Amino acid sequence: MRIGALEAGGTKMVCAIGDENGKIYEQISVPTTTPEETMPKIIEYFKDKEIEALGIASFGPVDVHQDSPTYGYIVKTPKLAWANYNIVGTMKDALNVPIGFDTDVNGSLLGEVTWGAAQGLTDVAYITIGTGVGGGILSGGKVVHGMLHPEMGHVKVIPAPGDTFAGRCPFHGNCLEGMAAGPALKDRWGKTAHELVDIPEVWEYESDYLAQACVMLILTMSPQKIILGGGVMHQMHLFPLIRIKVAEKLNGYLETKELADMDNYIVPAGCNDDQGILGAVKLGLDALGQ
Numbered sequence: 001m002r003i004g005a006l007e008a009g010g011t012k013m014v015c016a017i018g019d020e021n022g023k024i025y026e027q028i029s030v031p032t033t034t035p036e037e038t039m040p041k042i043i044e045y046f047k048d049k050e051i052e053a054l055g056i057a058s059f060g061p062v063d064v065h066q067d068s069p070t071y072g073y074i075v076k077t078p079k080l081a082w083a084n085y086n087i088v089g090t091m092k093d094a095l096n097v098p099i100g101f102d103t104d105v106n107g108s109l110l111g112e113v114t115w116g117a118a119q120g121l122t123d124v125a126y127i128t129i130g131t132g133v134g135g136g137i138l139s140g141g142k143v144v145h146g147m148l149h150p151e152m153g154h155v156k157v158i159p160a161p162g163d164t165f166a167g168r169c170p171f172h173g174n175c176l177e178g179m180a181a182g183p184a185l186k187d188r189w190g191k192t193a194h195e196l197v198d199i200p201e202v203w204e205y206e207s208d209y210l211a212q213a214c215v216m217l218i219l220t221m222s223p224q225k226i227i228l229g230g231g232v233m234h235q236m237h238l239f240p241l242i243r244i245k246v247a248e249k250l251n252g253y254l255e256t257k258e259l260a261d262m263d264n265y266i267v268p269a270g271c272n273d274d275q276g277i278l279g280a281v282k283l284g285l286d287a288l289g290q
């Protein structure tokens with residue numbers, strides 16, 4: 001089975017061909033500039049690939065409600081060229097195959113649930129910490145969309161002890177994304193994360209904010225596992241710091257077998273950074289009813 005997968009990101013569009021076993025046969029990457037420039041290249045790639053379906057996992061916000069008149073659109077976005085862009089309609093007109101569609105972070109969540117660190121689980125949270133912070137939730141075996149889709153990167157966080165950075169979110173200042181995404185590290189410290197590896201405060205603050213996010217999720221959706229992905233989480237030394245702070249913040253309030261095994265509870269993604277594109281494959285499979 002040949003399934004097309006499009007991981008539509010703010011800086012690049014990854015196009016791939018995969019199958020029902022989570023195998024990726026080939027992939028290319030196209031820079032995200034304007035729809036007029038970018039989309040024809042994507043269509044050209046998929047055109048002769050004989051795919052049976054296409055999955056699209058897109059940066060957002062996007063409209064994922066199938067009964068909505070703007071289903072399949074990228075809606076309001078700071079990337080103005082893409083605001084109100086009908087990405088599903090464009091691909092459908094060009095390829096005429098079933099199309100599955102969701103946010104990029106829900107795509108990564110699906111990739112992890114299907115082929116990664118959360119296989120077999122029904123209640124899972126996936127947070128990506130990269131250029132922004134986004135979160136996806138699987139609840140009772142279903143990806144949560146709700147009114148739009150979760151935007152948990154924008155929940156407020158309490159400033160970590162000693163942190164005077166005001167935050168950089170244009171909407172909220174010191175929300176999780178404003179305090180903990182890659183660009184927040186750069187603004188706060190004047191250097192990129194790679195250059196800050198040896199400075200303990202950097203990771204004290206960072207782990208504090210990510211632990212706050214984990215605790216919020218634990219107390220609201222009761223996940224069986226929390227997966228942390230995205231560029232910033234390549235700093236693997238964050239994981240033990242986050243686990244300790246989560247336990248401190250919960251302060252013994254909950255006793256579960258999952259929380260007793262913290263090393264297997266708050267974990268890195270298990271798809272080798274392919275969770276996004278694999279999630280798009282899964283969206284394509286789901287569109288086929290497979």
Ligand code: ADP
Nearest residue numbers: 130131132182183192193194230231232234235
């Ligand atoms: P995006 O969020 O754009 O999809 P990434 O998840 O790769 O892409 O996130 C990019 C952000 O992650 C940048 O702000 C970058 O500084 C940061 N980043 C990338 N790699 C690393 C790394 N190895 N360690 C720490 N931060 C990183």
Ligand code: ZN
Nearest residue numbers: 154169172175
């Ligand atoms: Zn915000």
